[in-house]
Amino acid sequence: MKNFVNSCFYGVSDSTEFFRGVQQALKELAPYGIFCGDNLFTIGRNLGFLDDAVFMSIFERNTHNADPKQQEIERTVLWRTHVLTWAARSCLKFEGDFVECACYKGTSAKIICEYLDFNNTGKHYYLYDLFEHEEGMDHHSMPAHGSSLYQQVQQRFAEHPNVHVIQGSVPEALLLKAPEKIAFMHLDINSAAAEIGALEILFDRIVPGGMLVLDDYGWLAYSAQKQAEDPFFAKHGLRVLELPTGQGLVVKFR
Numbered sequence: 001m002k003n004f005v006n007s008c009f010y011g012v013s014d015s016t017e018f019f020r021g022v023q024q025a026l027k028e029l030a031p032y033g034i035f036c037g038d039n040l041f042t043i044g045r046n047l048g049f050l051d052d053a054v055f056m057s058i059f060e061r062n063t064h065n066a067d068p069k070q071q072e073i074e075r076t077v078l079w080r081t082h083v084l085t086w087a088a089r090s091c092l093k094f095e096g097d098f099v100e101c102a103c104y105k106g107t108s109a110k111i112i113c114e115y116l117d118f119n120n121t122g123k124h125y126y127l128y129d130l131f132e133h134e135e136g137m138d139h140h141s142m143p144a145h146g147s148s149l150y151q152q153v154q155q156r157f158a159e160h161p162n163v164h165v166i167q168g169s170v171p172e173a174l175l176l177k178a179p180e181k182i183a184f185m186h187l188d189i190n191s192a193a194a195e196i197g198a199l200e201i202l203f204d205r206i207v208p209g210g211m212l213v214l215d216d217y218g219w220l221a222y223s224a225q226k227q228a229e230d231p232f233f234a235k236h237g238l239r240v241l242e243l244p245t246g247q248g249l250v251v252k253f254r
């Protein structure tokens with residue numbers, strides 16, 4: 001039985017003390033089914049995705065980083081990425097395209113494309129992001145933001161002619177180019193206003209059975225998103241399923 005142990009936890013003030021506690025817990029408990037990382041600690045779980053050799057090799061290849069600290073950050077989202085690939089695969093049987101707002105370096109979308117052999121699905125994937133950060137902008141800056149990121153992400157998807165990388169601010173960019181029917185959507189903008197703006201334009205385009213994954217829904221640091229999104233979905237007669245990964249899942253039943 002495999003374990004996953006990663007050092008990336010957010011909001012820890014004394015990491016030496018914190019990881020001493022983690023090490024102690026790992027020693028005390030039967031060391032099986034442990035997922036440690038991304039502010040998640042499980043014991044005695046199946047963690048079936050660790051046994052999916054194809055998924056794990058695609059994940060590891062696409063989250064490789066020469067800087068070990070950055071690699072830990074990229075790899076800590078393993079369970080979240082499993083949720084995304086599961087939802088995306090489940091939505092292949094529905095009419096409509098895939099959307100991600102926002103894609104940053106395109107890592108999770110690239111993993112989905114490779115895992116699902118996206119070139120042969122007959123679907124299109126629309127990826128949006130600003131790709132840059134300037135002082136005064138609403139979103140926080142991330143290490144890869146910069147004037148060349150848009151081109152780098154286009155290059156990353158060069159082998160996927162059915163993936164469209166769009167630079168612009170959501171929701172405005174959605175008015176210029178977006179699919180009419182959506183089977184799978186991933187919202188990860190870290191901004192309540194931008195996510196509600198995206199939902200107002202795109203949610204009605206999600207087909208029955210289609211799924212939406214909200215990356216930040218369960219995280220206290222982004223509780224403004226939950227507060228804005230719960231009433232939005234209530235108006236549609238829906239509730240978000242809060243997942244242990246911090247993601248939220250919405251299934252559009254009709």
Ligand SMILES: C[S@@+](CC[C@H](N)C(=O)[O-])C[C@H]1O[C@@H](n2cnc3c(N)ncnc32)[C@H](O)[C@@H]1O
Binds near residue numbers: 100101103104106188
């Ligand atoms: C956490 S990252 C996305 C990570 C990505 N979903 C993944 O799985 O690898 C958040 C991204 O939101 C983008 N962003 C923030 N506000 C935005 C807006 N209004 N329109 C488009 N992108 C935005 C930022 O540029 C940043 O790259």
